[in-house]
Amino acid sequence: MMNATSLPAVSIIGTGLIGQAWAVVFARAGCQTTLWDGNAQAAQAALALVRQQMETLASYGLVDDVPGAMARIQVADSLESAVAGADYVQENLPEVLDIKLDIFARLNAAAPLHAILASSTSGIPASAFTENLSGRERCLVAHPVNPPSLIPVVELSGASWTSAQTLARTRDIMNAVKQKPVTVMKEINGFILNRLQGALLREAFRLVEQGYVSVEDLDTTVSDGLGLRWSFMGPFETIDLNAPAGISDYASRYGPLYQELAKTQVDTAPWPKALIDDITQARRAALPASDLATRRSWRDQRLMALAAHKRQAADDQTETS
Protein backbone atom coordinates (compact mmCIF):
# COMPACT_ATOMS: atom_id res chain seq x y z
CA MET A 1 0.00 0.00 0.00
CA MET A 2 1.19 3.51 -0.72
CA ASN A 3 1.98 5.73 2.21
CA ALA A 4 0.82 9.34 2.46
CA THR A 5 3.91 10.82 0.85
CA SER A 6 4.66 8.38 -1.97
CA LEU A 7 3.02 8.59 -5.37
CA PRO A 8 0.03 6.34 -5.93
CA ALA A 9 -0.40 3.83 -8.72
CA VAL A 10 -3.31 5.27 -10.67
CA SER A 11 -6.00 3.83 -12.90
CA ILE A 12 -7.87 6.01 -15.37
CA ILE A 13 -11.29 4.62 -16.24
CA GLY A 14 -12.64 6.11 -19.47
CA THR A 15 -10.17 7.70 -21.86
CA GLY A 16 -12.08 10.58 -23.42
CA LEU A 17 -10.80 14.15 -23.15
CA ILE A 18 -10.94 14.26 -19.36
CA GLY A 19 -9.38 10.84 -18.94
CA GLN A 20 -6.56 11.81 -21.31
CA ALA A 21 -5.85 14.99 -19.39
CA TRP A 22 -5.81 13.07 -16.10
CA ALA A 23 -3.32 10.65 -17.65
CA VAL A 24 -1.08 13.64 -18.42
CA VAL A 25 -1.41 14.92 -14.84
CA PHE A 26 -0.59 11.64 -13.10
CA ALA A 27 2.09 10.35 -15.48
CA ARG A 28 4.03 13.62 -15.66
CA ALA A 29 4.07 13.72 -11.85
CA GLY A 30 5.66 10.28 -11.76
CA CYS A 31 2.71 7.96 -11.16
CA GLN A 32 2.39 4.55 -12.77
CA THR A 33 -0.80 5.12 -14.76
CA THR A 34 -3.05 2.48 -16.26
CA LEU A 35 -5.75 3.35 -18.79
CA TRP A 36 -8.90 1.43 -19.43
CA ASP A 37 -11.82 2.17 -21.70
CA GLY A 38 -14.85 0.05 -22.58
CA ASN A 39 -13.77 0.59 -26.17
CA ALA A 40 -10.29 -0.95 -26.47
CA GLN A 41 -9.52 1.01 -29.63
CA ALA A 42 -10.38 4.26 -27.88
CA ALA A 43 -7.88 3.46 -25.13
CA GLN A 44 -5.15 2.81 -27.70
CA ALA A 45 -6.04 6.01 -29.57
CA ALA A 46 -5.93 7.91 -26.26
CA LEU A 47 -2.28 6.91 -25.80
CA ALA A 48 -1.32 8.78 -28.95
CA LEU A 49 -3.41 11.79 -27.95
CA VAL A 50 -1.85 11.87 -24.49
CA ARG A 51 1.62 11.85 -26.05
CA GLN A 52 0.61 14.71 -28.35
CA GLN A 53 -0.68 16.74 -25.41
CA MET A 54 2.49 16.08 -23.45
CA GLU A 55 4.63 17.26 -26.35
CA THR A 56 2.65 20.48 -26.61
CA LEU A 57 2.90 20.99 -22.85
CA ALA A 58 6.64 20.29 -22.98
CA SER A 59 7.05 23.16 -25.45
CA TYR A 60 5.76 25.45 -22.65
CA GLY A 61 7.96 23.79 -20.03
CA LEU A 62 4.95 22.10 -18.45
CA VAL A 63 6.19 18.53 -18.92
CA ASP A 64 9.86 17.81 -18.31
CA ASP A 65 10.35 14.39 -19.80
CA VAL A 66 7.79 13.17 -22.32
CA PRO A 67 9.33 9.72 -22.97
CA GLY A 68 9.74 9.16 -19.25
CA ALA A 69 6.15 10.14 -18.57
CA MET A 70 4.81 8.07 -21.46
CA ALA A 71 6.77 5.06 -20.23
CA ARG A 72 4.70 5.16 -17.04
CA ILE A 73 1.43 4.76 -18.97
CA GLN A 74 0.00 1.41 -19.96
CA VAL A 75 -3.31 0.30 -21.39
CA ALA A 76 -5.13 -2.55 -19.65
CA ASP A 77 -7.34 -4.93 -21.57
CA SER A 78 -9.85 -5.46 -18.78
CA LEU A 79 -11.30 -3.33 -16.03
CA GLU A 80 -10.16 -5.91 -13.51
CA SER A 81 -6.54 -5.87 -14.63
CA ALA A 82 -6.67 -2.06 -14.90
CA VAL A 83 -7.40 -1.62 -11.21
CA ALA A 84 -5.75 -4.71 -9.73
CA GLY A 85 -2.67 -2.75 -8.65
CA ALA A 86 -4.31 0.63 -8.13
CA ASP A 87 -3.98 2.90 -5.11
CA TYR A 88 -6.19 5.53 -6.73
CA VAL A 89 -8.85 5.22 -9.44
CA GLN A 90 -10.16 8.19 -11.42
CA GLU A 91 -13.37 7.45 -13.33
CA ASN A 92 -14.42 9.55 -16.34
CA LEU A 93 -17.44 7.91 -17.96
CA PRO A 94 -20.50 9.78 -19.30
CA GLU A 95 -22.66 11.83 -16.89
CA VAL A 96 -25.43 9.23 -16.58
CA LEU A 97 -26.46 7.92 -13.17
CA ASP A 98 -26.90 4.30 -14.30
CA ILE A 99 -23.44 4.30 -15.81
CA LYS A 100 -21.95 5.63 -12.56
CA LEU A 101 -23.87 3.05 -10.51
CA ASP A 102 -22.63 0.24 -12.71
CA ILE A 103 -19.01 1.29 -12.95
CA PHE A 104 -18.64 2.00 -9.25
CA ALA A 105 -20.05 -1.44 -8.40
CA ARG A 106 -17.49 -2.98 -10.74
CA LEU A 107 -14.65 -0.83 -9.41
CA ASN A 108 -15.58 -1.58 -5.82
CA ALA A 109 -15.51 -5.30 -6.58
CA ALA A 110 -12.25 -5.26 -8.52
CA ALA A 111 -9.99 -2.69 -6.84
CA PRO A 112 -7.83 -3.48 -3.81
CA LEU A 113 -9.57 -2.63 -0.57
CA HIS A 114 -7.26 0.30 0.18
CA ALA A 115 -7.76 1.95 -3.24
CA ILE A 116 -9.63 5.23 -3.43
CA LEU A 117 -12.40 5.37 -6.04
CA ALA A 118 -12.97 8.86 -7.43
CA SER A 119 -15.36 10.10 -10.09
CA SER A 120 -14.76 13.14 -12.32
CA THR A 121 -18.49 13.87 -12.47
CA SER A 122 -19.50 17.51 -12.33
CA GLY A 123 -23.19 16.91 -11.87
CA ILE A 124 -23.90 13.73 -9.90
CA PRO A 125 -23.21 13.64 -6.15
CA ALA A 126 -21.22 10.72 -4.76
CA SER A 127 -24.17 9.79 -2.55
CA ALA A 128 -26.24 8.98 -5.65
CA PHE A 129 -24.03 6.16 -6.89
CA THR A 130 -22.11 4.80 -3.88
CA GLU A 131 -24.70 4.30 -1.13
CA ASN A 132 -25.03 0.54 -1.45
CA LEU A 133 -21.37 -0.31 -1.98
CA SER A 134 -19.44 -2.25 0.65
CA GLY A 135 -16.57 0.18 0.15
CA ARG A 136 -18.62 3.35 0.00
CA GLU A 137 -16.38 5.07 2.56
CA ARG A 138 -13.54 5.09 0.00
CA CYS A 139 -15.62 6.69 -2.77
CA LEU A 140 -15.85 10.37 -3.63
CA VAL A 141 -16.09 12.87 -6.45
CA ALA A 142 -12.83 14.48 -7.56
CA HIS A 143 -14.14 17.04 -10.00
CA PRO A 144 -11.56 18.59 -12.32
CA VAL A 145 -11.89 21.63 -14.52
CA ASN A 146 -11.32 20.77 -18.15
CA PRO A 147 -8.51 20.17 -18.84
CA PRO A 148 -6.95 19.30 -15.45
CA SER A 149 -3.55 19.26 -17.15
CA LEU A 150 -3.84 23.07 -17.47
CA ILE A 151 -6.25 24.10 -14.71
CA PRO A 152 -5.08 22.66 -11.41
CA VAL A 153 -8.12 23.03 -9.16
CA VAL A 154 -9.86 19.76 -8.22
CA GLU A 155 -13.02 19.76 -6.09
CA LEU A 156 -13.18 16.85 -3.65
CA SER A 157 -16.74 16.06 -2.62
CA GLY A 158 -17.61 13.01 -0.61
CA ALA A 159 -20.95 11.61 0.48
CA SER A 160 -21.79 11.69 4.19
CA TRP A 161 -20.28 8.19 4.43
CA THR A 162 -17.02 9.01 2.69
CA SER A 163 -14.30 8.65 5.33
CA ALA A 164 -12.24 11.59 6.50
CA GLN A 165 -9.20 9.48 5.68
CA THR A 166 -10.34 9.09 2.06
CA LEU A 167 -10.74 12.85 1.70
CA ALA A 168 -7.40 13.54 3.38
CA ARG A 169 -5.52 10.98 1.28
CA THR A 170 -7.06 12.24 -1.93
CA ARG A 171 -6.04 15.75 -0.95
CA ASP A 172 -2.48 14.52 -0.36
CA ILE A 173 -2.47 12.73 -3.71
CA MET A 174 -3.69 15.81 -5.57
CA ASN A 175 -1.05 17.95 -3.91
CA ALA A 176 1.59 15.34 -4.74
CA VAL A 177 0.69 15.50 -8.45
CA LYS A 178 0.72 19.33 -8.36
CA GLN A 179 -3.04 19.80 -8.60
CA LYS A 180 -4.84 22.15 -6.20
CA PRO A 181 -7.42 20.28 -4.13
CA VAL A 182 -10.44 22.03 -2.68
CA THR A 183 -12.49 20.12 -0.13
CA VAL A 184 -16.27 20.46 -0.41
CA MET A 185 -17.29 19.71 3.16
CA LYS A 186 -20.93 18.74 2.48
CA GLU A 187 -22.57 17.75 -0.78
CA ILE A 188 -23.96 20.68 -2.69
CA ASN A 189 -25.27 21.09 -6.21
CA GLY A 190 -22.65 22.72 -8.46
CA PHE A 191 -19.88 22.18 -5.90
CA ILE A 192 -17.97 25.44 -5.32
CA LEU A 193 -16.57 26.55 -8.67
CA ASN A 194 -19.74 26.40 -10.69
CA ARG A 195 -21.72 28.06 -7.92
CA LEU A 196 -19.33 31.00 -8.00
CA GLN A 197 -19.37 31.05 -11.79
CA GLY A 198 -23.16 30.86 -11.80
CA ALA A 199 -23.51 33.81 -9.43
CA LEU A 200 -21.29 35.96 -11.60
CA LEU A 201 -22.88 34.77 -14.86
CA ARG A 202 -26.36 35.57 -13.59
CA GLU A 203 -25.36 39.15 -12.90
CA ALA A 204 -23.62 39.31 -16.29
CA PHE A 205 -26.75 38.12 -18.09
CA ARG A 206 -28.87 40.56 -16.09
CA LEU A 207 -26.67 43.57 -16.87
CA VAL A 208 -26.77 42.80 -20.57
CA GLU A 209 -30.49 42.08 -20.55
CA GLN A 210 -31.27 45.35 -18.82
CA GLY A 211 -29.17 47.33 -21.27
CA TYR A 212 -26.40 48.48 -18.94
CA VAL A 213 -23.47 47.06 -20.89
CA SER A 214 -22.60 45.23 -24.09
CA VAL A 215 -21.52 41.61 -24.19
CA GLU A 216 -18.07 42.69 -25.34
CA ASP A 217 -17.63 45.32 -22.62
CA LEU A 218 -18.82 42.96 -19.93
CA ASP A 219 -16.14 40.51 -21.00
CA THR A 220 -13.54 43.30 -20.94
CA THR A 221 -14.56 44.18 -17.37
CA VAL A 222 -13.42 40.73 -16.32
CA SER A 223 -10.52 40.01 -18.71
CA ASP A 224 -8.86 43.40 -18.13
CA GLY A 225 -10.11 44.06 -14.62
CA LEU A 226 -11.62 41.62 -12.16
CA GLY A 227 -9.93 38.54 -13.61
CA LEU A 228 -6.36 39.80 -13.31
CA ARG A 229 -6.04 39.60 -9.53
CA TRP A 230 -8.22 36.49 -9.43
CA SER A 231 -5.70 34.63 -11.58
CA PHE A 232 -3.29 34.53 -8.65
CA MET A 233 -5.36 35.46 -5.55
CA GLY A 234 -8.83 34.39 -4.54
CA PRO A 235 -11.69 36.83 -3.88
CA PHE A 236 -11.14 36.84 -0.10
CA GLU A 237 -7.44 37.63 -0.35
CA THR A 238 -8.26 40.27 -2.96
CA ILE A 239 -10.56 42.21 -0.65
CA ASP A 240 -8.31 41.54 2.36
CA LEU A 241 -5.61 43.55 0.57
CA ASN A 242 -8.07 46.20 -0.66
CA ALA A 243 -8.66 48.02 2.62
CA PRO A 244 -5.96 49.42 4.90
CA ALA A 245 -6.76 47.18 7.87
CA GLY A 246 -7.75 44.08 5.92
CA ILE A 247 -10.97 42.22 5.24
CA SER A 248 -12.93 43.36 8.31
CA ASP A 249 -12.11 46.95 7.34
CA TYR A 250 -13.24 46.18 3.78
CA ALA A 251 -16.50 44.73 5.08
CA SER A 252 -17.19 47.89 7.11
CA ARG A 253 -16.46 50.14 4.14
CA TYR A 254 -18.13 48.24 1.32
CA GLY A 255 -20.49 45.75 2.96
CA PRO A 256 -23.41 48.23 2.84
CA LEU A 257 -22.83 48.85 -0.89
CA TYR A 258 -22.80 45.13 -1.63
CA GLN A 259 -25.94 44.65 0.43
CA GLU A 260 -27.66 47.34 -1.66
CA LEU A 261 -26.54 45.65 -4.86
CA ALA A 262 -27.71 42.25 -3.61
CA LYS A 263 -31.28 43.53 -3.41
CA THR A 264 -31.30 43.81 -7.19
CA GLN A 265 -29.55 40.47 -7.72
CA VAL A 266 -32.27 38.07 -6.67
CA ASP A 267 -34.19 36.87 -9.70
CA THR A 268 -34.23 33.12 -10.30
CA ALA A 269 -35.92 32.90 -13.69
CA PRO A 270 -34.38 30.80 -16.45
CA TRP A 271 -31.96 32.69 -18.68
CA PRO A 272 -34.44 34.21 -21.15
CA LYS A 273 -34.45 32.77 -24.66
CA ALA A 274 -34.43 36.22 -26.29
CA LEU A 275 -31.43 37.21 -24.20
CA ILE A 276 -29.53 34.05 -25.14
CA ASP A 277 -30.30 34.88 -28.78
CA ASP A 278 -28.97 38.43 -28.39
CA ILE A 279 -25.81 37.27 -26.64
CA THR A 280 -25.31 34.55 -29.21
CA GLN A 281 -25.62 37.13 -31.97
CA ALA A 282 -23.00 39.33 -30.27
CA ARG A 283 -20.63 36.42 -29.80
CA ARG A 284 -21.05 35.14 -33.36
CA ALA A 285 -20.35 38.66 -34.64
CA ALA A 286 -17.14 38.66 -32.60
CA LEU A 287 -16.27 35.05 -33.40
CA PRO A 288 -17.96 33.14 -36.22
CA ALA A 289 -19.01 29.58 -35.37
CA SER A 290 -16.45 28.33 -37.86
CA ASP A 291 -13.68 29.87 -35.73
CA LEU A 292 -14.72 28.30 -32.42
CA ALA A 293 -12.27 25.41 -32.73
CA THR A 294 -9.35 27.72 -33.57
CA ARG A 295 -10.24 29.94 -30.67
CA ARG A 296 -10.30 26.93 -28.32
CA SER A 297 -6.73 26.17 -29.38
CA TRP A 298 -5.84 29.80 -28.71
CA ARG A 299 -7.43 29.51 -25.26
CA ASP A 300 -5.42 26.39 -24.47
CA GLN A 301 -2.22 28.06 -25.66
CA ARG A 302 -2.99 31.04 -23.45
CA LEU A 303 -3.66 28.72 -20.50
CA MET A 304 -0.33 26.99 -21.10
CA ALA A 305 1.51 30.29 -21.33
CA LEU A 306 -0.25 31.46 -18.16
CA ALA A 307 0.66 28.25 -16.31
CA ALA A 308 4.30 28.72 -17.32
CA HIS A 309 4.11 32.37 -16.26
CA LYS A 310 2.60 31.48 -12.87
CA ARG A 311 5.28 28.86 -12.26
CA GLN A 312 7.95 31.45 -13.07
CA ALA A 313 6.30 34.11 -10.88
CA ALA A 314 6.15 31.66 -7.97
CA ASP A 315 9.84 30.79 -8.48
CA ASP A 316 10.78 34.48 -8.55
CA GLN A 317 8.91 34.92 -5.29
CA THR A 318 10.72 32.03 -3.65
CA GLU A 319 14.09 33.42 -4.73
CA THR A 320 13.43 36.87 -3.30
CA SER A 321 11.73 35.82 -0.05
Added chain:
Amino acid sequence: MMNATSLPAVSIIGTGLIGQAWAVVFARAGCQTTLWDGNAQAAQAALALVRQQMETLASYGLVDDVPGAMARIQVADSLESAVAGADYVQENLPEVLDIKLDIFARLNAAAPLHAILASSTSGIPASAFTENLSGRERCLVAHPVNPPSLIPVVELSGASWTSAQTLARTRDIMNAVKQKPVTVMKEINGFILNRLQGALLREAFRLVEQGYVSVEDLDTTVSDGLGLRWSFMGPFETIDLNAPAGISDYASRYGPLYQELAKTQVDTAPWPKALIDDITQARRAALPASDLATRRSWRDQRLMALAAHKRQAADDQTETS
Protein backbone atom coordinates in the same frame (compact mmCIF):
# COMPACT_ATOMS: atom_id res chain seq x y z
CA MET B 1 -8.72 71.26 -29.98
CA MET B 2 -7.51 67.66 -30.12
CA ASN B 3 -8.96 65.44 -32.79
CA ALA B 4 -10.17 61.93 -32.13
CA THR B 5 -6.85 60.28 -32.94
CA SER B 6 -4.31 62.61 -31.34
CA LEU B 7 -3.35 62.39 -27.69
CA PRO B 8 -5.12 64.81 -25.36
CA ALA B 9 -3.49 67.25 -22.99
CA VAL B 10 -4.51 65.93 -19.59
CA SER B 11 -5.03 67.49 -16.19
CA ILE B 12 -4.98 65.34 -13.05
CA ILE B 13 -6.92 66.92 -10.20
CA GLY B 14 -5.95 65.44 -6.86
CA THR B 15 -2.62 63.64 -6.61
CA GLY B 16 -3.23 60.85 -4.13
CA LEU B 17 -2.66 57.21 -5.08
CA ILE B 18 -5.23 57.20 -7.88
CA GLY B 19 -4.08 60.54 -9.28
CA GLN B 20 -0.49 59.34 -9.29
CA ALA B 21 -1.39 56.16 -11.14
CA TRP B 22 -3.38 58.17 -13.71
CA ALA B 23 -0.31 60.39 -14.20
CA VAL B 24 1.69 57.26 -15.01
CA VAL B 25 -0.96 56.10 -17.48
CA PHE B 26 -1.26 59.36 -19.39
CA ALA B 27 2.39 60.42 -19.35
CA ARG B 28 3.79 57.05 -20.41
CA ALA B 29 1.34 57.04 -23.32
CA GLY B 30 2.71 60.39 -24.50
CA CYS B 31 0.22 62.90 -23.09
CA GLN B 32 1.24 66.27 -21.71
CA THR B 33 0.07 65.83 -18.12
CA THR B 34 -0.51 68.58 -15.57
CA LEU B 35 -0.98 67.79 -11.89
CA TRP B 36 -2.84 69.89 -9.39
CA ASP B 37 -3.62 69.26 -5.76
CA GLY B 38 -5.21 71.53 -3.16
CA ASN B 39 -2.11 70.81 -1.12
CA ALA B 40 0.82 72.15 -3.17
CA GLN B 41 3.34 70.07 -1.24
CA ALA B 42 1.34 66.93 -1.95
CA ALA B 43 1.52 67.65 -5.67
CA GLN B 44 5.31 68.05 -5.52
CA ALA B 45 5.62 64.87 -3.45
CA ALA B 46 3.45 63.07 -6.00
CA LEU B 47 5.99 63.84 -8.73
CA ALA B 48 8.65 61.84 -6.92
CA LEU B 49 6.20 58.98 -6.27
CA VAL B 50 5.16 58.91 -9.93
CA ARG B 51 8.81 58.67 -10.98
CA GLN B 52 9.33 55.82 -8.51
CA GLN B 53 6.33 53.95 -9.88
CA MET B 54 7.52 54.47 -13.43
CA GLU B 55 10.93 53.08 -12.60
CA THR B 56 9.40 49.99 -11.05
CA LEU B 57 7.13 49.57 -14.06
CA ALA B 58 10.09 50.04 -16.40
CA SER B 59 11.82 47.09 -14.74
CA TYR B 60 8.90 44.95 -15.99
CA GLY B 61 8.98 46.53 -19.45
CA LEU B 62 5.76 48.44 -18.73
CA VAL B 63 7.23 51.92 -19.23
CA ASP B 64 9.66 52.43 -22.10
CA ASP B 65 11.21 55.80 -21.35
CA VAL B 66 10.97 57.10 -17.79
CA PRO B 67 12.80 60.42 -18.34
CA GLY B 68 10.72 61.06 -21.46
CA ALA B 69 7.50 60.32 -19.64
CA MET B 70 8.47 62.38 -16.60
CA ALA B 71 9.35 65.30 -18.86
CA ARG B 72 5.69 65.42 -19.94
CA ILE B 73 4.49 65.95 -16.37
CA GLN B 74 4.27 69.34 -14.75
CA VAL B 75 2.74 70.61 -11.54
CA ALA B 76 0.41 73.63 -11.73
CA ASP B 77 0.14 76.09 -8.90
CA SER B 78 -3.54 76.85 -9.39
CA LEU B 79 -6.56 74.88 -10.51
CA GLU B 80 -7.16 77.46 -13.22
CA SER B 81 -3.70 77.15 -14.71
CA ALA B 82 -3.85 73.38 -14.35
CA VAL B 83 -6.83 73.05 -16.68
CA ALA B 84 -6.34 76.08 -18.93
CA GLY B 85 -4.83 73.96 -21.71
CA ALA B 86 -6.63 70.70 -20.99
CA ASP B 87 -8.47 68.49 -23.44
CA TYR B 88 -9.26 65.96 -20.73
CA VAL B 89 -9.51 66.37 -16.95
CA GLN B 90 -9.40 63.42 -14.54
CA GLU B 91 -10.57 64.31 -11.03
CA ASN B 92 -9.52 62.20 -8.00
CA LEU B 93 -10.68 63.96 -4.84
CA PRO B 94 -12.26 62.25 -1.81
CA GLU B 95 -15.57 60.41 -2.21
CA VAL B 96 -17.72 63.17 -0.69
CA LEU B 97 -20.61 64.62 -2.65
CA ASP B 98 -20.00 68.22 -1.57
CA ILE B 99 -16.39 67.98 -2.67
CA LYS B 100 -17.45 66.66 -6.08
CA LEU B 101 -20.08 69.39 -6.45
CA ASP B 102 -17.54 72.06 -5.62
CA ILE B 103 -14.68 70.79 -7.77
CA PHE B 104 -16.87 70.16 -10.82
CA ALA B 105 -18.27 73.69 -10.61
CA ARG B 106 -14.72 75.02 -10.52
CA LEU B 107 -13.54 72.74 -13.32
CA ASN B 108 -16.53 73.65 -15.47
CA ALA B 109 -15.76 77.33 -15.01
CA ALA B 110 -12.02 77.05 -15.65
CA ALA B 111 -11.56 74.39 -18.33
CA PRO B 112 -11.82 75.12 -22.06
CA LEU B 113 -15.30 74.46 -23.39
CA HIS B 114 -14.22 71.43 -25.39
CA ALA B 115 -12.49 69.72 -22.45
CA ILE B 116 -13.98 66.54 -21.03
CA LEU B 117 -14.42 66.51 -17.25
CA ALA B 118 -14.15 63.02 -15.76
CA SER B 119 -14.33 61.85 -12.15
CA SER B 120 -12.62 58.73 -10.78
CA THR B 121 -15.41 58.23 -8.23
CA SER B 122 -16.49 54.67 -7.61
CA GLY B 123 -19.55 55.49 -5.59
CA ILE B 124 -21.17 58.75 -6.69
CA PRO B 125 -23.08 58.90 -9.99
CA ALA B 126 -22.27 61.74 -12.40
CA SER B 127 -25.89 62.91 -12.19
CA ALA B 128 -25.39 63.74 -8.51
CA PHE B 129 -22.73 66.40 -9.04
CA THR B 130 -23.13 67.72 -12.60
CA GLU B 131 -26.86 68.47 -13.03
CA ASN B 132 -26.66 72.22 -12.63
CA LEU B 133 -23.50 72.82 -14.62
CA SER B 134 -23.62 74.72 -17.92
CA GLY B 135 -21.26 72.10 -19.35
CA ARG B 136 -22.92 69.05 -17.84
CA GLU B 137 -22.96 67.28 -21.21
CA ARG B 138 -19.16 67.00 -21.10
CA CYS B 139 -19.05 65.47 -17.61
CA LEU B 140 -18.90 61.79 -16.74
CA VAL B 141 -17.43 59.23 -14.40
CA ALA B 142 -14.32 57.40 -15.65
CA HIS B 143 -13.91 54.85 -12.87
CA PRO B 144 -10.53 53.07 -12.76
CA VAL B 145 -9.53 50.02 -10.82
CA ASN B 146 -6.70 50.75 -8.43
CA PRO B 147 -4.10 51.16 -9.74
CA PRO B 148 -5.03 52.03 -13.34
CA SER B 149 -1.35 51.81 -14.27
CA LEU B 150 -1.59 48.03 -13.77
CA ILE B 151 -5.28 47.22 -14.27
CA PRO B 152 -6.46 48.66 -17.56
CA VAL B 153 -10.25 48.53 -17.32
CA VAL B 154 -11.98 51.93 -16.96
CA GLU B 155 -15.76 52.16 -16.54
CA LEU B 156 -17.28 55.15 -18.33
CA SER B 157 -20.60 56.18 -16.85
CA GLY B 158 -22.38 59.33 -17.88
CA ALA B 159 -25.51 60.97 -16.55
CA SER B 160 -28.55 61.03 -18.82
CA TRP B 161 -27.34 64.45 -20.06
CA THR B 162 -23.79 63.37 -20.82
CA SER B 163 -23.43 63.64 -24.60
CA ALA B 164 -22.79 60.63 -26.76
CA GLN B 165 -19.81 62.52 -28.14
CA THR B 166 -18.32 62.87 -24.66
CA LEU B 167 -18.63 59.15 -24.06
CA ALA B 168 -17.23 58.31 -27.50
CA ARG B 169 -14.27 60.69 -27.19
CA THR B 170 -13.46 59.42 -23.70
CA ARG B 171 -13.52 55.90 -25.04
CA ASP B 172 -11.12 56.92 -27.81
CA ILE B 173 -8.84 58.61 -25.30
CA MET B 174 -8.75 55.57 -23.03
CA ASN B 175 -7.95 53.32 -25.98
CA ALA B 176 -5.24 55.76 -27.10
CA VAL B 177 -3.54 55.54 -23.70
CA LYS B 178 -3.82 51.71 -23.72
CA GLN B 179 -6.54 51.46 -21.09
CA LYS B 180 -9.61 49.29 -21.70
CA PRO B 181 -12.80 51.36 -21.64
CA VAL B 182 -16.15 49.82 -20.76
CA THR B 183 -19.24 51.91 -21.40
CA VAL B 184 -21.94 51.80 -18.74
CA MET B 185 -24.98 52.70 -20.81
CA LYS B 186 -27.23 53.86 -17.97
CA GLU B 187 -26.32 54.88 -14.44
CA ILE B 188 -26.33 51.98 -12.02
CA ASN B 189 -25.06 51.58 -8.48
CA GLY B 190 -21.73 49.73 -8.44
CA PHE B 191 -21.23 50.16 -12.19
CA ILE B 192 -20.36 46.80 -13.80
CA LEU B 193 -17.20 45.52 -12.13
CA ASN B 194 -18.30 45.82 -8.53
CA ARG B 195 -21.69 44.36 -9.34
CA LEU B 196 -19.99 41.27 -10.77
CA GLN B 197 -17.56 41.14 -7.86
CA GLY B 198 -20.43 41.56 -5.39
CA ALA B 199 -22.41 38.70 -6.91
CA LEU B 200 -19.45 36.35 -6.64
CA LEU B 201 -18.46 37.58 -3.16
CA ARG B 202 -21.98 37.03 -1.85
CA GLU B 203 -21.89 33.41 -2.96
CA ALA B 204 -18.37 33.07 -1.50
CA PHE B 205 -19.51 34.41 1.88
CA ARG B 206 -22.57 32.16 1.78
CA LEU B 207 -20.58 29.00 1.02
CA VAL B 208 -18.20 29.67 3.89
CA GLU B 209 -21.01 30.63 6.27
CA GLN B 210 -22.93 27.45 5.54
CA GLY B 211 -19.86 25.31 6.09
CA TYR B 212 -19.33 24.04 2.55
CA VAL B 213 -15.77 25.23 2.11
CA SER B 214 -12.91 26.92 3.95
CA VAL B 215 -11.80 30.47 3.22
CA GLU B 216 -8.50 29.16 1.90
CA ASP B 217 -10.09 26.57 -0.40
CA LEU B 218 -12.61 29.05 -1.74
CA ASP B 219 -9.72 31.30 -2.72
CA THR B 220 -7.96 28.37 -4.38
CA THR B 221 -11.10 27.62 -6.41
CA VAL B 222 -10.69 31.02 -8.03
CA SER B 223 -6.91 31.51 -8.11
CA ASP B 224 -6.24 28.05 -9.56
CA GLY B 225 -9.50 27.55 -11.40
CA LEU B 226 -12.09 30.11 -12.35
CA GLY B 227 -9.69 33.06 -12.42
CA LEU B 228 -7.25 31.59 -14.93
CA ARG B 229 -9.44 31.85 -18.03
CA TRP B 230 -10.98 35.08 -16.75
CA SER B 231 -7.55 36.75 -16.79
CA PHE B 232 -7.63 36.77 -20.60
CA MET B 233 -11.25 36.03 -21.58
CA GLY B 234 -14.49 37.33 -20.13
CA PRO B 235 -17.22 35.09 -18.73
CA PHE B 236 -19.25 35.14 -21.96
CA GLU B 237 -16.33 34.12 -24.14
CA THR B 238 -15.42 31.47 -21.55
CA ILE B 239 -18.79 29.74 -21.78
CA ASP B 240 -18.99 30.33 -25.54
CA LEU B 241 -15.90 28.11 -25.88
CA ASN B 242 -17.13 25.60 -23.29
CA ALA B 243 -19.82 23.90 -25.37
CA PRO B 244 -19.33 22.39 -28.83
CA ALA B 245 -21.73 24.74 -30.63
CA GLY B 246 -21.02 27.84 -28.57
CA ILE B 247 -22.91 29.87 -26.01
CA SER B 248 -26.46 28.93 -27.03
CA ASP B 249 -25.43 25.27 -26.76
CA TYR B 250 -23.94 26.04 -23.34
CA ALA B 251 -27.17 27.71 -22.24
CA SER B 252 -29.18 24.64 -23.27
CA ARG B 253 -26.85 22.27 -21.44
CA TYR B 254 -26.17 24.21 -18.25
CA GLY B 255 -28.88 26.87 -18.02
CA PRO B 256 -31.17 24.58 -15.99
CA LEU B 257 -28.35 23.83 -13.50
CA TYR B 258 -27.63 27.53 -13.05
CA GLN B 259 -31.31 28.24 -12.58
CA GLU B 260 -31.43 25.64 -9.82
CA LEU B 261 -28.40 27.17 -8.16
CA ALA B 262 -29.88 30.67 -8.43
CA LYS B 263 -32.81 29.63 -6.25
CA THR B 264 -30.38 29.27 -3.34
CA GLN B 265 -28.49 32.48 -4.14
CA VAL B 266 -31.09 35.07 -3.26
CA ASP B 267 -30.52 36.32 0.27
CA THR B 268 -29.94 40.04 0.67
CA ALA B 269 -29.01 40.27 4.34
CA PRO B 270 -25.92 42.21 5.39
CA TRP B 271 -22.75 40.14 5.56
CA PRO B 272 -23.13 38.71 9.10
CA LYS B 273 -20.77 40.07 11.74
CA ALA B 274 -19.92 36.59 13.06
CA LEU B 275 -19.06 35.47 9.54
CA ILE B 276 -16.81 38.48 8.96
CA ASP B 277 -15.09 37.62 12.24
CA ASP B 278 -14.55 34.01 11.17
CA ILE B 279 -13.20 35.00 7.77
CA THR B 280 -10.99 37.64 9.35
CA GLN B 281 -9.61 35.02 11.69
CA ALA B 282 -8.85 32.70 8.77
CA ARG B 283 -7.16 35.47 6.81
CA ARG B 284 -5.10 36.70 9.75
CA ALA B 285 -3.97 33.11 10.37
CA ALA B 286 -2.84 32.96 6.74
CA LEU B 287 -1.44 36.49 6.68
CA PRO B 288 -0.79 38.44 9.91
CA ALA B 289 -1.91 42.06 9.83
CA SER B 290 1.72 43.11 10.05
CA ASP B 291 2.35 41.44 6.67
CA LEU B 292 -0.49 43.16 4.77
CA ALA B 293 1.76 45.86 3.35
CA THR B 294 4.37 43.38 2.16
CA ARG B 295 1.67 41.26 0.59
CA ARG B 296 0.29 44.32 -1.24
CA SER B 297 3.74 44.84 -2.76
CA TRP B 298 3.74 41.19 -3.77
CA ARG B 299 0.30 41.65 -5.37
CA ASP B 300 1.53 44.64 -7.35
CA GLN B 301 4.62 42.76 -8.47
CA ARG B 302 2.42 39.89 -9.60
CA LEU B 303 0.15 42.33 -11.46
CA MET B 304 3.16 43.83 -13.21
CA ALA B 305 4.52 40.41 -14.15
CA LEU B 306 1.05 39.43 -15.38
CA ALA B 307 0.75 42.61 -17.45
CA ALA B 308 4.13 41.90 -19.04
CA HIS B 309 3.06 38.30 -19.65
CA LYS B 310 -0.22 39.35 -21.27
CA ARG B 311 1.58 41.81 -23.53
CA GLN B 312 3.98 39.05 -24.59
CA ALA B 313 1.14 36.56 -25.11
CA ALA B 314 -0.72 39.08 -27.28
CA ASP B 315 2.45 39.72 -29.31
CA ASP B 316 2.99 35.98 -29.79
CA GLN B 317 -0.58 35.74 -31.01
CA THR B 318 -0.09 38.56 -33.50
CA GLU B 319 3.06 36.94 -34.84
CA THR B 320 1.40 33.61 -35.47
CA SER B 321 -1.90 34.86 -36.84
